[in-house]
Amino acid sequence: MPQLSSLLDRFQPSAIAQIFSHATRLRETGKELWSFSTGEPDFDTPDHIRAAAKRAIDEGDTHYTPTDGRSALKEAVQGKFQRDNDLDYSVEQIVIGMGAKPLLTNAIQAVVDQGDEVILTTPCWPSHVGMTMMAGGQPIRIETGSETGFKMSPEMLEAVITSRTRLVLLCSPSNPTGAVYSAQELEGLAAVFRKHPQIWILTDDLYEHILFDDMSFATIAQVAPDLKDRVLTVNGVSKGYAMTGWRIGYAGGPDPWIRGIQKIFSQTNGGPCSISQAAATEALNGPQDFLRDWAQVYQSRRDLALSYLGDCPGLTCAPPAGAFYLLPNCSSLLGKTTPQGQTLQDSSQLADHLLNDWGIVVVPGAGFDCGPYFRISVATSEEVIKGGLERLVKACSSLS
Ligand code: PLP
Numbered sequence: 001m002p003q004l005s006s007l008l009d010r011f012q013p014s015a016i017a018q019i020f021s022h023a024t025r026l027r028e029t030g031k032e033l034w035s036f037s038t039g040e041p042d043f044d045t046p047d048h049i050r051a052a053a054k055r056a057i058d059e060g061d062t063h064y065t066p067t068d069g070r071s072a073l074k075e076a077v078q079g080k081f082q083r084d085n086d087l088d089y090s091v092e093q094i095v096i097g098m099g100a101k102p103l104l105t106n107a108i109q110a111v112v113d114q115g116d117e118v119i120l121t122t123p124c125w126p127s128h129v130g131m132t133m134m135a136g137g138q139p140i141r142i143e144t145g146s147e148t149g150f151k152m153s154p155e156m157l158e159a160v161i162t163s164r165t166r167l168v169l170l171c172s173p174s175n176p177t178g179a180v181y182s183a184q185e186l187e188g189l190a191a192v193f194r195k196h197p198q199i200w201i202l203t204d205d206l207y208e209h210i211l212f213d214d215m216s217f218a219t220i221a222q223v224a225p226d227l228k229d230r231v232l233t234v235n236g237v238s239k240g241y242a243m244t245g246w247r248i249g250y251a252g253g254p255d256p257w258i259r260g261i262q263k264i265f266s267q268t269n270g271g272p273c274s275i276s277q278a279a280a281t282e283a284l285n286g287p288q289d290f291l292r293d294w295a296q297v298y299q300s301r302r303d304l305a306l307s308y309l310g311d312c313p314g315l316t317c318a319p320p321a322g323a324f325y326l327l328p329n330c331s332s333l334l335g336k337t338t339p340q341g342q343t344l345q346d347s348s349q350l351a352d353h354l355l356n357d358w359g360i361v362v363v364p365g366a367g368f369d370c371g372p373y374f375r376i377s378v379a380t381s382e383e384v385i386k387g388g389l390e391r392l393v394k395a396c397s398s399l400s
Contacts, residue, residue, distance in 0.1 A: 011133040014126060015367035019351070023361045034388025035361040036376040039175065041242040041324070045279070046290060049241065052282035056275045065271040068262045069096020069250070073277045076284040077250045080235075084208070085222050087233065089252035095261050096280075098272045100206055100236035100249030103261070105131045106268070107232050107251060108167065110260030111200045112137040116166035121152050123327060123370035125175045128204070137166070141369065146318040146329065150177035154188040161192070167200045168193070170220060173207035176327050176368045176375040178320020180211060183218035190224035200257070201231045206249075207323040209240035209291040212299040215321045221252075229254045239323075240291055241283045246276040298324045301378040301385055308389035309376075312396040324379040331372035336399035344399070347374050358395045360388050 019037055027033050056062075074094045081087040081094075097103025104127070112118060114136035120128050122141045132139045140160050144150045157168070170189075172181040181189075193201060201220055208217050221231040236249030251261070302319065305326055309317045314333040317326055330347055337343050340357065344350050351364035351374055365373040378385060 007134060010136075011130040012126075014130070016126070016363050019355075019361065019363055019367065023355060026355070026359075031359060033355075033359045033361055034384055034391060036378075036380065036384075036388060037361045037363050038377050038379050040244040040379060041239065041294070042379050042381065043242040043294060045242050045246070046283075048286050049243070049279045049283045052286075053246075053275045053279040056278035061274050061278060063274060065274050065277060067265040067269055067271045069094075069272055070274075070277055073248075073250070073281045073284075076281045077252065080284045081233070081252055084217075085219055085233070087219070087222055087228075087252060093255060093258055094250060094252050095258055095265070096272050096277065097236075097249040097251070097265075098269060099247040100204070100234055100238065101127060102269070103236075103249040103251055104128070104202070104204065104234055105134065106261050106264040107202060107234065107253075107257070108132055108137065109135045109264060110257060112166055115164065117162060117164045118167045118169060119157065119160055119165060120169040120171075121150070121174075123150065123174075123176055123365065123368040123373060124169075125171060125204075126367060126369055128169050128171065129369055132167075132169075138164075140165070143370075144177075144179075146316070149318070150174065150179035150327075151181060151185065152189070154192045157189055157192050158195075161196055161199070163198075165196065165199050167202060170201065170203040172203070172205070172219075173210060173320070173322025175207065175323055176325045176363075176373075178323045178325055178327070180215055180321040181218065183216075183223045186218055186220050186223045190220060190227055193220075193224070193227055193230070197230075199230070201227065203231065203233055205233060205235045206239050208235060210295050210298055210324055211322040212295065212302060212319075213321065232257050237280045237283050241280075242294075243276075243279065243283060246273070246279055248272055248276050248280040250280075298378060301380075301382060302326065304382060304385050305376060305378050305389060308385070308393060311393045312389075314396050314399065324377055326376045326378065327368075327373045328376065329373055333396060333399055334372055339398050347372055350374065354392070354395055358391050360392055360395065 112135040118137040232253035237243040317328040347364040354360040362374040
């Protein structure tokens with residue numbers, strides 16, 4: 001048989017996708033499930049955005065667009081960066097991708113060479129690691145925990161920088177920890193970046209609009225304008241506007257980085273969907289007030305979930321400041337035995353036990369490059385949170 005490429009050996013498949021397909025198979029057999037694994041809003045895309053897409057179809061807006069997106073959406077992104085982030089990008093400094101995920105992949109490829117070091121904190125969104133490895137980069141993990149609020153300090157960052165460091169990835173609010181860097185904390189990191197001019201900075205701001213307890217959003221190019229020429233600010237409509245299926249992400253950044261991404265796009269994509277671009281333009285230009293209302297809904301679900309987690313023997317959970325995930329620490333449950341007689345060695349075995357014996361779907365820490373944790377998404381109804389987490393309390397109590 002012909003050989004597959006060595007690229008495939010460089011990275012692991014997504015553990016989240018594996019859990020998802022296992023849970024889907026169980027659901028197909030008729031098993032009742034309480035799912036906390038989804039990584040997308042359970043809201044529908046608002047009507048005014050859908051109407052813009054319908055108009056685009058009716059007006060025959062069904063042809064190729066420029067591979068890095070059309071001007072109308074770039075102008076909407078430009079306005080968004082000014083309005084929400086005090087960031088001035090020219091339209092030429094903006095690219096539109098087919099979702100943030102492929103855009104991030106190409107953005108990393110544009111600056112990372114074989115063997116370059118890419119710094120990120122763990123627990124992290126595993127695709128940041130996978131994308132780095134596909135680009136030939138070497139992920140350098142700064143392990144964080146609840147004691148540092150799942151964030152790196154300037155000292156932690158400085159300690160891992162070497163002459164091979166090419167890129168630092170920031171993600172705030174974070175998937176899966178919900179950690180959010182304040183403007184002051186970002187200023188601390190900026191002071192380190194200033195000392196190392198060979199480093200690019202990529203910030204993944206996808207969860208910008210999902211913030212709790214009056215936390216305000218800050219992004220590195222905004223708090224350190226002198227670094228703007230080294231920062232790619234990546235965002236998208238998926239999480240904030242409940243538009244995961246529309247596949248539109250965008251970025252603003254310095255000319256050489258943007259030109260590099262455009263060059264890759266020119267050979268690898270046919271331009272983001274024209275109808276989705278019409279919808280995303282409306283999302284960014286239209287009313288923004290519902291974003292705050294949705295954040296309130298996520299916050300009350302977070303609080304509800306935390307109240308149940310507080311009753312789960314063996315679990316501790318730091319309240320997240322943003323995004324729609326909670327990341328309980330389950331280290332005290334490891335080594336315990338299930339009613340079926342299995343001794344749980346790690347969070348993956350715990351997640352399997354919760355799924356197979358209790359119908360509760362969570363994503364284990366292995367899915368996020370971390371140890372004794374599992375992720376719960378509250379992008380689901382109160383009913384599921386109550387029913388599922390009541391079972392979780394019982395499941396944890398039944399371990400001996
Ligand atoms: N960035 C983070 C941190 C995410 O969690 C996700 C999706 O889960 C993405 C990017 C992907 O966004 P998109 O749906 O626009 O590709």
